[in-house]
Each structure stands twice: as structure tokens, then as C-alpha cells.
């Protein structure tokens with residue numbers, strides 16, 4: 001379970017508020033997060049694995065305060081970025097997954113076997129020794145996902161994981177993410193994908209503007225974008 005307890009974020013340099021004090025209990029298996037650019041979606045999900053720390057309040061994952069137990073929390077919470085280049089470091093696919101496993105498996109040959117198994121599971125078994133640069137954008141996103149999943153997180157945060165992908169890869173990566181045996185928190189601008197979650201948060205102007213059923217959330221978001229509703233009561 002993920003719990004936000006009045007967690008707020010201000011910009012470190014300017015002190016400008018980025019996320020207002022927010023309280024949430026996130027228990028559903030698949031939660032989508034939508035909202036306009038710059039609303040605070042990435043900030044909200046980064047609080048869950050300690051990439052951003054709250055300026056006030058706290059965030060807990062399975063009862064662990066993220067600010068105090070970062071390394072433990074990051075073994076529970078995997079994070080997939082929009083651009084796989086942000087998390088692919090090694091020259092070949094298998095070496096990259098082996099790097100993810102460096103803290104969990106000591107022996108190199110066992111690490112290689114586990115990395116190959118992780119690649120096979122995700123459909124990249126035949127690409128193991130291929131240069132990361134020779135992979136397509138979709139294959140690179142799958143490789144980043146293989147590295148995250150190799151360490152068996154129970155929660156997966158995916159921050160716009162399909163934004164850079166074409167329609168076919170978007171469908172493939174999207175359905176793969178939804179089939180994983182993890183709690184999936186997905187930030188997305190793809191409203192069809194958002195609507196497949198069990199619960200959807202609309203984030204706007206540094207706060208939760210709507211929290212509830214995906215169909216209603218998507219309708220609210222459209223109304224918000226086209227000025228038919230306003231998040232804040234008018235002055």
C-alpha cells in the first residue's frame with residue numbers, strides 16, 4: 001500500500017509550491033494518472049520511490065517512510081521512465097539487465113542466466129548480445145522494463161512509458177504493463193490506456209483535481225482542458 005500523508009513539494013531553489021499537501025491511499029492494482037503538462041504528475045509519482053522528497057508531510061510504501069528508507073523502498077518500487085535512454089547504461093542488452101541484478105545476485109554466471117531469463121520473458125531473448133544502440137525505440141523500452149522487473153518489484157511506476165512509441169509498440173508495451181503481477185501506477189497522456197485502470201487521478205495545478213472512476217476522470221479532464229469546469233472555486 002502507498003500512503004501520502006499531507007505530502008507537499010516546493011521547488012528547492014525558489015520555494016514555489018509544486019504539489020500542495022496531498023493525502024492519498026493507493027491500493028488498487030492499476031491506477032492511472034492524467035493531467036495537463038506541468039501539473040505535477042511526475043512530481044507526485046517520484047515521491048513514491050524517493051526521486052523527489054516531500055518538503056512537508058510524508059509518503060509511505062508498505063509502512064516504510066520513503067524519506068528514511070529510500071534503498072528498501074526502491075527494492076519494492078521499480079520506476080520506468082518515458083525515455084529508456086535515461087536508464088540504459090551498458091553496451092549490450094544482457095549486460096544492462098545484469099547491471100540491474102548486481103546487488104541481488106553475486107555470481108556472474110548466475111547473473112547472466114537470470115538476465116537472459118528476464119530478457120526471454122519480455123520477448124527480447126534473441127537480442128541479448130545486441131548493442132543497445134541497435135534496438136528500436138520499442139525494444140529499448142522493453143529492455144528498460146526487463147531491467148526493472150529483473151529485481152522483482154511489487155510496485156511499478158511508469159511515467160509516460162509509451163509516449164515515445166509508435167502505435168504498435170504503444171499497444172504492445174501497454175498491454176504487457178497491464179499484464180504484470182505488480183501494482184501499476186501509470187502516468188499517461190493516452191486516455192484510452194488511462195481508462196483501462198481501476199482508478200484514475202487527474203492532477204492539475206499542483207494538486208489532485210479528480211480521483212475516482214477512469215471514465216468519469218477522463219470526462220472531467222476533457223472538461224477541464226476545454227474550460228467547461230474549473231478545479232478551483234472561482235474567486
Ligand SMILES: Nc1ncnc2c1ncn2[C@@H]1O[C@H](COP(=O)(O)OP(=O)(O)OP(=O)(O)O)[C@@H](O)[C@H]1O
Pocket residue numbers: 011012013018035036037038039040041042043044203
Ligand atoms: N526541481 C524543480 N525545481 C523547480 N520547478 C520544478 C522542479 N521540478 C518540477 N518543477 C515544476 O513543477 C511543475 C510540475 O512538474 P511535473 O514534471 O511534476 O509536471 P508533469 O505533470 O509531470 O508535466 P508533464 O506532463 O509535462 O511531464 C512544473 O511547472 C515544473 O516546471
